[in-house]
Amino acid sequence: MPHDHPHDHSELDDMTARVMALETLLTRKGIVESAALDEIIETYETRVGPRNGAAVVARAWTDPEFRDWLERDATAAIGSMGFTGRQGEHMMAVFNTPERHNMVVCTLCSCYPWSVLGMPPVWYKSMPYRARAVREPRAVLAEFGVTLPEETAVRVWDSTAEMRYLVIPMRPDGTEGMSVDALAGLVTRDSMIGTGLALAPEAA
Amino acid sequence: MNGPHDIGGAHGFGPVAPAAHDGHYHAGAEGWEARAMAITVAAGFGGHWTIDEGRFAREDRTPLEYHQLGYFGIWLAALTRLLAERGLVTEDELAGGPVRNDTVPPNRCLPAAEVGPMLARGGPVDRDPQGREPVYRPGDVVRTKNLQPRGHTRLPAYARDKVGRIAHVQGFHAFADESAKGDRAAAEWLYTVVFDAGTLWGAVAENPADEVTFDAWEPYLERV
Structure with missing residues (x-):
């Protein structure tokens, strides 16, 4: 390539x-x-990038009403934080749980939620990621250093229309009492694509 | 179209190598790639083509060309094709010939002060269903049609003629297949359809109970 x-x-x-x-x-x-x-x-x-998405995730972790809104109408909930527009017009938040890990790809081109994550990284647009994420997500995750338990099912979201998906990673253990800003610091771009996990507090 | 872009599930592309490809632009090519991105976004603001006409201009290529051009090389090739097809520039101008004054004038030119508002507004594709109700509900079992049009479609080859179920009704959205032909009015109900990995990849699925979803307009689907 x-x-x-x-x-x-x-x-x-x-x-x-x-x-x-x-x-x-x-x-x-x-x-x-x-x-x-x-x-x-x-x-x-400088202005539109993964810090936007991280602020959404940290708020979802700490504000149950916002989390519900995000689940019902992600476009409106995210828009209320000022994150709107190009390649984020129609948003859906997908929540990782111990039972299900979500991961996002666009096999046909490079659709990506620009309003919350900024521009996609080169690997997201690359042929290997587009070809393999749907067929062998666990092998791809391993290349990102992520190994999921066998009992965690993987759901890969192929963005074939104008829906844009934001993965809400699981809140790491040991983060009780942390501020929203500090929590946002644990939320990596890859954790919101689903090719990573949120950082443990000691690793941030 | 059964084009070179439709590679979900294809073998042979090698490792993802995320650490080596973590930036927005290819290492060493940041200057021209950023410029190519911005020119494409700004020129698209003129409204001479839909997002789907833009996608078709990128994928309507030989496999050799598609894979050799590289990501932003494809963007540039599509942009110059669209500009020439719409008569905004001539092939001779693109080749360095004298600038003419008898070409189609742009609808508008994006000024710097409008960039922020334009990006914040985006281009929503949801439309008024005018009383049309979605045919399917979450949980319904559906089969994707075996559609293989020569034109643009967003039904990936790996998801054709497969049984899945409706996970979400996403709204009444501009229909990419028709929008790619310049029809700005065509719209259909859009659904997220979920498949079991075993349905898509057979016996070699990594884990048959894993799932893949894709977003399907109603004409892609039939009830099982």
Whole structure:
């Protein structure tokens, strides 16, 4: 796969030049504005990312009414925290339990809940993850260092429409009395995709 | 379409190697990939194509091309195809020729100040069912149809002609198969359908009691 080998300099320079030329053309034709491109990139580098989702999870762990709302209408509950919009228009929260571990993939492209997790990592968009997550989720989880008990069933959610799924990981033991902010620090991006678990307090 | 993008369950792609591919962009290509992402998002704001027409433009390729282009290479190839098909730019302009003034004007151009509101608004796809009721209820047993259209579909090959059950009724949503042809009015009830792993993967399922769900519009399904 292309991402499995380092891009050599000529290929990189070629792509850089092609994209610069396209931006110049589209700017001159009034189709895009460079300052808006800067703003889009900046938004997903600094403002919209997994901290949004972690705040949702920590609140779900500590606020039973919010948890119920999240279960009934995740779009509204998450929207009430200010996390709305592109690739998060229709949200569903799926809750991990000792009986069921949830994991999210998009086999056909790369659908991902941008409003709560930001842009997807390269591995999520990669052919190996897309091909294998539905067929052998436990083998994939092992590559992330996650081994589930046999009695925990795995449910893999293939995002084939405009529903976007946020996994609510199980709250780790030994976190009683921790603040919501401290709890959010235990919630990793991968734990909200279902390829990881929330961190134990001593590991955070 | 039975295209190169539809790879759920395929063998031969190797390990995921998450640690080596943890960033948003490929290592060393961050500059142009970020720019390609932003140009695609900004140009999409013009409204000259639906999200589904965009997806079809990405997947309607030879397997060789699809797998060689790389993720954002596919985005760029789809974007330039759509811009040219809609007459917003010409092939000659894309190849570096002189900029013309007789091309189709953009509906709108996203200004920097509008980026925040535009991203926060997104593009909801739920529509008014106008009295149409969902045919299926949670718990109903359904079979996916063996649909193999030449055009865009979101029914993955691995989930065709399989028996599952309705897990959730998700709403009345724009129908991707028709939206990919430019029909912005077509909408159908959307369901989450759950399959047992053993139904999908047979005797080699990792754990037959594990489950896979996918989201299916009503025309993908029939009652068992």
